[in-house]
Amino acid sequence: MATTHSGGVSGSGKPLTAEQVVAGFNRLRQEQRGMASKAAELEMELNEHSLVIDTLKEVDQNRKCYRMVGGVLVERTVKEVLPALENNKGQIHKIIESLNTQLQTKGKELNEFREKHNIRLMGEEEQKQSPKESGDGPGSKPSSAGVLVS
Template sequence: MASRAEDEQREPINEQAVANKYASMRTELNQIYSKITELEMEVSEHSLVINAIQPLDPTRRCFRMIGGVLVERTIQEVLPAVQRNKEGLEEVIARLNEALEKKKKEISDFEAKYKIRIRKPDGETKDDGGRKEGSAQGVLVGPAGGSE
């Protein structure tokens, strides 16, 4: 167990190890971004539900999905639970945003330490744009290898 912790704290040995560690850090960053986006969509859905059922009669019956089971309740029972879930999701998003900022700082420190720069091939993007346009024209005309 101690040697595993030492391996993680030890500096990468060669250029490939640095590149691999950097790629894994970027992957973690992207996973955090995607999780935040997913949870923000859920908060948005919760807000829609809250806004839809709030003005209704509290004794009116409604249905709620709990663990894959559709349950019949009243609005007065469901509304507080949905609001609590929304608040919980917002707290998780706040924590993920903190983790995101830490990971960004960790990546920028890693970039500075190993002098990593991301190359953006400007020439290739222009060429790709021309190719995409040309291929789109080819698709509009018809298939290249069509049978006659």
């Protein structure tokens, strides 16, 4: 599976520079954070829909209620609004599921990119190298070259 945005070789056939690797890694991390943020926002909206639906189920179906439509507050009845809210809730749930799937895929892509380019995060190197390099001195460097990202 070749991906043009995270591949190991630039368009000219030359290996990526450390700066290009870091930029690519940071871009992937930012995309992952954006997806996670959107998923969290939609989860909150889903919870709000659930609260309103639960409240409206307990009241008279002919009772007036108000709904914001395109920035305008419109008067409706509970029986008109409730099905629309339930439909919206279902749509939001589907979007969250899709985002979670995309988030998992992006996480795998990020991990593959890290492994391919030997990327280590700040603070991570001491934890992973300690068991392997127990005989080395504290000032020794790892034998394989890699990119350190903060």
